[in-house]
Amino acid sequence: MNIVFLGPPGSGKGTYASRIAPQLGIPHISTGDLLREAVAKKTPLGKKAESYMKKGALVPDDIIMQIVKERLGKKDARPGFIFDGFPRTIEQADSLERIRRVEIVINLKIPDFVIIQKILARRTCEKCGEIYNIAHIKFGKVNMPPVSPKKLGICDKCGGKLVSRSDETEQIIKDRLDVYRKQTQPLIDYYTKKKLLRNVDVIGSPEVMVPIIMAEIKKSKK
Ligand code: AMP
Numbered sequence: 001m002n003i004v005f006l007g008p009p010g011s012g013k014g015t016y017a018s019r020i021a022p023q024l025g026i027p028h029i030s031t032g033d034l035l036r037e038a039v040a041k042k043t044p045l046g047k048k049a050e051s052y053m054k055k056g057a058l059v060p061d062d063i064i065m066q067i068v069k070e071r072l073g074k075k076d077a078r079p080g081f082i083f084d085g086f087p088r089t090i091e092q093a094d095s096l097e098r099i100r101r102v103e104i105v106i107n108l109k110i111p112d113f114v115i116i117q118k119i120l121a122r123r124t125c126e127k128c129g130e131i132y133n134i135a136h137i138k139f140g141k142v143n144m145p146p147v148s149p150k151k152l153g154i155c156d157k158c159g160g161k162l163v164s165r166s167d168e169t170e171q172i173i174k175d176r177l178d179v180y181r182k183q184t185q186p187l188i189d190y191y192t193k194k195k196l197l198r199n200v201d202v203i204g205s206p207e208v209m210v211p212i213i214m215a216e217i218k219k220s221k222k
Pocket of ligand 1: 009031032033035052053054056057058059060064084085086087088089092176
């Protein structure tokens with residue numbers, strides 16, 4: 001199945017995609033992760049992308065399409081994919097349409113003030129990219145307990161060190177939310193018109209959210 005997860009930075013796209021993709025036997029593809037890998041390896045593409053990422057700006061579409069095409073060319077992506085953080089512009093969505101047909105778009109909805117609290121409390125494994133969160137967010141219907149590692153500062157999966165990403169300061173998060181509203185929000189209309197959009201309110205922990213999202217995906221499979 002060809003799936004796109006849409007939602008502002010910090011809405012949980014990466015966490016949910018990484019848990020749902022194995023259940024569907026398809027890869028979870030995060031353009032942010034692919035870019036961070038290219039930056040860490042200092043590849044020519046990584047060098048071009050780095051300055052945009054530091055500012056919280058979008059990396060130009062041609063660079064993104066280059067990494068996406070390369071990733072979709074791998075064998076594991078033949079039966080489908082979950083994209084997380086891609087497409088982020090109408091141009092990217094149009095380019096994707098030319099290579100693969102998207103079947104469902106999960107749109108994760110969450111208020112800005114929750115996002116800011118969540119991102120500031122997020123810790124990512126330097127080595128394997130596993131995501132944790134040290135905040136407990138509670139208001140109204142929303143209850144998001146922390147996703148803590150067993151040992152403080154250490155990844156449960158691989159023993160790597162847990163860090164805050166360099167683009168996770170309050171100002172950069174606000175800038176990224178601004179970029180999201182201007183450049184990515186139009187995709188909500190784009191996919192609504194194509195009748196592919198499914199709205200999902202983020203109200204709980206991954207244990208609560210993953211079955212809700214899975215149910216949406218299964219509904220549209222029928
Ligand atoms: P993410 O991990 O998805 O939050 O992405 C981190 C950063 O990588 C973003 O702030 C952008 O600078 C860049 N990025 C990731 N995916 C894309 C994309 N599809 N288009 C443009 N820039 C992207």
